[in-house]
Amino acid sequence: MRHLVAVLAALVLSVSAATAPATAAPAAPPAPAAPHVPAASATPPLAEVDFTGTVSLSGCSGSVVRPPTYQPSDPALVLTNGHCVRFMEPEQVMVDQPSDRKFTLLKGNGEGSLGTVQASTLVYGTMSGTDVGIYRLTSTYAQVEAMGSRALELSPEHPAAGIDIRVVSGYWHEVYSCQAAGYVYRLREGRWTWNDSMRYTEECHTRGGTSGSPVVDAATNKVVAVNNTGNEDGEECTDNNPCEVDESGKKTVRKGIGYAQQTYQIVPCLTGGGRVDLTAPGCGLARPKA
Structure with missing residues (x-):
């Protein structure tokens, strides 16, 4: 997992390492309201993918995200990896x-920050079947926009193979450009297994600290x-060396190749x-076991 190297760098820089969430009392979310759908005439033209909406956190990257329909008064959400919350048990939710x-x-150009936003709640985290952490902020989407940024929209569709993508790291202030080479039936790394993972083409040489970065479709600017x-090392199914497992159980190792977990299955879970x-x-997210 591309979080480990950055944790060491973060310690040198006196940044707190990613741990289990702290114990501040959660803010009560506002009551649901009617979905906000921007008018077509007010929708700005697509811009080149940049750092708008991206965040850095201790040892990892992340992004402020929203579903296709939302209220500006809704508390904003930050998306990162489950292992950026903490290394969980394989079936833990x-x-x-x-x-x-x-x-x-x-900032959109990646040169400096617009300020700090803070979580009230880890609303969801798992490394079971996917590798996802979702935080609810004390700031609303309108307040994030007032800071000079905006949330990135989550696509509700399974992405196609061959699309141009951008991996936007808030930790390194770096954008990696490549394509979605295909999708992996099972991706196994150490004790964890993830389903239907996206495989990058070799141009995306991601590294420690890029964990949690949004993967953006360059044609739509959606996550x-x-x-x-x-x-990293060509090993088979070990930590930092995931292997691909097909339907028959055959394993394939691709040294130097990076992977991501799809997010379309999160969209139906975000109900306002x-x-x-x-x-x-x-x-499509795993539920806690009874």
């Missing part, structure tokens, strides 16, 4: 845990995945008010 974690919101790992509803129709 964390839901609605208090957190006061802070994030640095980057289609979250960057989480890559095979900064909430994640794991029982919502179409929600």
Whole structure:
């Protein structure tokens, strides 16, 4: 997982390492309101993918994200990896845990920050089947926009193979450009297994600290995945050396290749008010075991 090298760098820079969420009391989310759908005439033209909406956190990257329909008064959400919350057990699911974690919101050009935003709650985190962490902020989407940024929209569609993508690292202030080479039936790394993972073409040489970076479809500027790992040493299925496993159980190792976890299955879970509803129709996130 591309988080480990950056943790060491973060310690040198006296940045707190990623740990289990702190224990500040969560802010009560506002009551759901009617979805906000911007008028077509007010939609700005697509711009080149930049650092708008991206954040840095201790040892990792992330982004402020929203579903296709939302209210400006909704608490904003930050998307990163589950392993950027902490290294969880393979089937562990964390839901609605208090957190006061802070994030640095980057300027669109990546040169400096717009300020700090803070979590109230880790609304969801897991490394089971995917590698996802979602925080609810004390700031609304309107307040994030007032800081000079905006949330990145999550695509509700499974991305196609061959699309041009950008991996935008808030930690390194770097954008990696490549294509989605294909999708992996099972991606296995150490104790963890992830499903239907996106494989990059070799141009995306991601590294430690890029964990949690949004993977953006260059044609639509929508988030289609979250960057989480890559095979560093050519080993098979070990930590920092994931292997691909097909339907028959055959393993394939691709040294130097990076991977991401798709996010389209998160969209149905986001039902407004900064909430994640794991029982919502179409929600593809794992539920806590009884």
